[in-house]
Amino acid sequence: MARVLMKGCEAIAEAAVRAGCRFFAGYPITPQNEIPEYFARRMPEVGGTFVQGESEVASVNMVYGAAAAGTRSMTSSSSPGIALKSEGISYCAAARIPMVYANISRGGPGVGAIQPAQQDYFQATKASGNGGFEMLVLAPSTVQEAVDLTYAAFDYADRDRNPVLILADGVIGTMMEPVELPPMKSDEEIAAIKASKAAWACTGHQLDYANRSWIQPGQWDTVKMQQENEKAAALYASWEKDVQVEEYLVEDAEVVIAAYGVSARIGKSVVDLCRAAGKKAGLIRPITVHPFPYAAFDHINYSVCKAVLDVEMSIPAQLAQDVRMGVKGRCPVETCLCSGGNIMSREAVLRAVDAILDK
Amino acid sequence: METNLCVAGFGGQGVMTLGKFLASAACDATDKNVTFFPSYGAEQRGGTANCFVVISDGMIGAPLGDVMDDLIVMNGPSLSKFLKTLKPGGTLFINSSIVDEKDVDRDDVKLVKAPVTELALEMGNAKVLNVIMLGVYVGYTEVVPPKVVWDTIEHKLGKKPKLLPLNKAAFEKGLELGRAQR
Numbered sequence: 001m002a003r004v005l006m007k008g009c010e011a012i013a014e015a016a017v018r019a020g021c022r023f024f025a026g027y028p029i030t031p032q033n034e035i036p037e038y039f040a041r042r043m044p045e046v047g048g049t050f051v052q053g054e055s056e057v058a059s060v061n062m063v064y065g066a067a068a069a070g071t072r073s074m075t076s077s078s079s080p081g082i083a084l085k086s087e088g089i090s091y092c093a094a095a096r097i098p099m100v101y102a103n104i105s106r107g108g109p110g111v112g113a114i115q116p117a118q119q120d121y122f123q124a125t126k127a128s129g130n131g132g133f134e135m136l137v138l139a140p141s142t143v144q145e146a147v148d149l150t151y152a153a154f155d156y157a158d159r160d161r162n163p164v165l166i167l168a169d170g171v172i173g174t175m176m177e178p179v180e181l182p183p184m185k186s187d188e189e190i191a192a193i194k195a196s197k198a199a200w201a202c203t204g205h206q207l208d209y210a211n212r213s214w215i216q217p218g219q220w221d222t223v224k225m226q227q228e229n230e231k232a233a234a235l236y237a238s239w240e241k242d243v244q245v246e247e248y249l250v251e252d253a254e255v256v257i258a259a260y261g262v263s264a265r266i267g268k269s270v271v272d273l274c275r276a277a278g279k280k281a282g283l284i285r286p287i288t289v290h291p292f293p294y295a296a297f298d299h300i301n302y303s304v305c306k307a308v309l310d311v312e313m314s315i316p317a318q319l320a321q322d323v324r325m326g327v328k329g330r331c332p333v334e335t336c337l338c339s340g341g342n343i344m345s346r347e348a349v350l351r352a353v354d355a356i357l358d359k
Numbered sequence: 360m361e362t363n364l365c366v367a368g369f370g371g372q373g374v375m376t377l378g379k380f381l382a383s384a385a386c387d388a389t390d391k392n393v394t395f396f397p398s399y400g401a402e403q404r405g406g407t408a409n410c411f412v413v414i415s416d417g418m419i420g421a422p423l424g425d426v427m428d429d430l431i432v433m434n435g436p437s438l439s440k441f442l443k444t445l446k447p448g449g450t451l452f453i454n455s456s457i458v459d460e461k462d463v464d465r466d467d468v469k470l471v472k473a474p475v476t477e478l479a480l481e482m483g484n485a486k487v488l489n490v491i492m493l494g495v496y497v498g499y500t501e502v503v504p505p506k507v508v509w510d511t512i513e514h515k516l517g518k519k520p521k522l523l524p525l526n527k528a529a530f531e532k533g534l535e536l537g538r539a540q541r
Contacts, residue, residue: 005379005386005395175422176379176395178386262422269420345425 003178008143008168009034011179012102013042015150016074020185020193021100022048023066023073025059029081030114031170032104036076047187056081060088060101067092067099068215070194070201072154076102078170079120080111082128089163090129091217096200096232098157100150102166104173107341115341116170118261121318124167125290132229134236137165137290138244139260143177145287151182156242158193160235161200167289169313171262171343236291245293246285249275253282255356256300258323258333259311260286263344267311270349280304281353289319297326307332307356311349315339360416362502363424367409367441368433368454373489377431378410380493380512381503385414387514388507394422407436414502429500431492432458433475442468452496454488471499471540478532487529494533499541505534 006014013035016024024043026036036052043050049066053059059075067073077085082103092099105120107113124137136156140146146168153164185193194203202213219225246264249271250256257267264285274281284296300308308327310320317335324333336352338344364381368374375397382395396411411423430445431452432438438458445451447467453460456476463470473495479488490512497508509530516522 003386005383005393171396171422174397176382177419177422178393265419266421268418272418272420343423344421346421347425 003180005176006143006179007034007176008146008173009104010038011143011147011181012076012150012166012168012173013038014181015147016100016154017042017046017048018182018184019072019151019154020190021072021074021154022046022190023063023071024048024075025051025053025062025066025073026075026077027053027056027059027081029078031106031116031174032076032078032102034173035102035104056084057088060085061091063099063101064088064092064095064097067097068095068202070197070203072098072100072158072190072193074100074102076104078104078106079108079117082120083123086129090131090133092163093129093133093135093232094131094217094228095215096161097163097215098154098161100153100157100164100166102150102168105167105169107339113341114170116174116262116313116343117339117341118169118263118313119318119339120167121289121312121314124165125292125322128165133232134290135163135165136160136239136242136288137167139167139287139289140172141261141264141285141287143172143175144179146172147179147181149287158197162235167261169261239291242288243291243293243295244287245296246283246287247296247299248283248285249280250282250284250296250299251301252280252304253300254280254304254306255353256282256284256305256308257311257349257353258284258286258308258319260289260319263311263313266344266346267349270346270353273346273350274353279353279357284308286319286322289322292322292326294322294326297323297328300327300330302330305331306359307334309349309352309356310335311337311344311352313338313342313344361419362414362429362500363427364412364414364429364431364496365409365427365441365444366412366431366433367407367437370406370408372408372433373486374408374433375410377489377493378412380490380508380515381496382412382414383515384503384508384511387511389503391416392419394419396422398423407434407440409437409441429496431496433488433492434458435462438462450499452492452499454492471495471537473533473536475533479529482525482529482532484525487525490526490529491533491536494530494535495537496533498534498537500537505530
């Protein structure tokens with residue numbers, strides 16, 4: 001398979017098309033405009049539908065409807081736009097509708113900055129809407145990984161009948177990198193995926209009451225509502241098997257960098273620089289930021305590790321809270337942070353590593 | 360081996376296109392890793408634009424570093440903004456038509472001059488200044504073989520074949536200028 005140079009946003013959109021996504025609705029916002037732009041051009045070529053909604057709320061609810069009808073569907077936005085979509089996401093989670101959405105995150109809070117940031121960690125992993133629902137949240141650190149995770153996201157969503165979030169930052173969204181694209185699902189495969197959802201989706205049913213589809217973002221009956229939440233909780237508890245994490249030179253590390261997304265690739269290059277200079281650094285990179293790879297932090301040798309360095313483009317630190325839950329007080333957790341649309345610098349991470357090693 | 364390049368200039372000077380041509384060539388014809396990262400805020404025509412290209416035999420960490428091996432500046436404001444990011448011993452490429460050599464206040468960097476604005480006007484189309492500069496850069500550094508870069512330009516301009524002879528001449532003019540200053 002020949003590699004092609006693609007922008008992160010465009011690669012995400014193409015991966016979705018190849019995974020069988022045939023409905024996209026979105027509303028413009030920097031730095032993710034290349035996603036809807038790409039779909040606008042691409043969907044007519046594959047018999048899919050692109051809609052530029054009148055708002056984020058309208059777009060996410062169109063996806064709610066299209067996915068409820070059994071079509072692989074997607075929306076995307078960036079931080080403040082994602083916040084607007086939270087009602088629809090919560091409804092999809094409550095009604096157990098499989099859909100995929102991407103947050104190409106930028107500075108925040110509020111309208112924030114249009115430049116890349118990682119300020120949405122808590123929103124993405126803890127509460128993407130009301131009601132305590134959970135989702136698989138996938139955080140790519142290269143354009144290739146953005147492609148692979150987006151392609152897989154549609155399978156996860158269908159398997160679980162649950163939304164899946166691609167959490168990418170503005171650097172991953174706007175940078176270009178060589179990628180190998182996954183195979184295009186055929187029309188027959190896409191039809192078979194849709195047919196497999198007939199038991200619950202609105203794919204066309206007889207009018208008899210017993211066999212009708214019910215898409216319900218809630219229950220009037222308190223007993224039923226509790227039962228639905230118990231079923232959802234059992235699903236979330238089953239995700240331990242889906243945890244993905246990269247552990248890089250952790251075993252003998254005297255300092256372990258913990259980072260995701262673009263900060264992690266910068267952190268990894270710092271580890272290489274340190275190792276070349278004889279300094280024992282390592283990296284833990286959550287790929288699923290939810291469920292979080294807490295167990296990876298048990299692989300650190302705490303008799304030699306001086307500290308774990310949390311590196312993220314967020315002030316205040318957010319990822320650091322999950323890192324602390326993984327480290328469980330076995331060594332200090334330090335932070336190296338930037339915010340506001342400033343991009344993490346390799347030199348800043350190097351200095352933070354040196355400061356720990358020199359203690 | 361990793362090369363960090365920053366290309367900076369006015370919006371409209373083809374700064375992004377220059378970077379993309381180079382990154383595409385590295386992707387298409389080598390097995391190296393490459394990243395292209397555009398950096399712009401809410402820019403308008405006449406504002407500044409810059410992009411970063413990293414070409415590496417190994418894994419690429421940051422797609423934009425704070426220390427550059429090579430720097431191409433197409434206008435004066437970009438020189439004052441980015442010259443400090445060039446590493447000692449790095450190479451500075453200036454559009455000497457509008458960037459004054461006297462403003463290069465460092466003597467620890469190599470300087471490659473090309474009056475690309477004038478040359479482009481002489482060739483009859485001001486827009487090809489970026490292709491001339493790309494030629495200068497590739498001719499001087501040979502970071503990617505010149506033939507590969509031209510193949511990429513030819514492919515990208517495929518829909519507008521009448522622009523090819525002019526761009527070919529522009530690229531070759533740049534190569535010549537770059538090679539002469541090695």
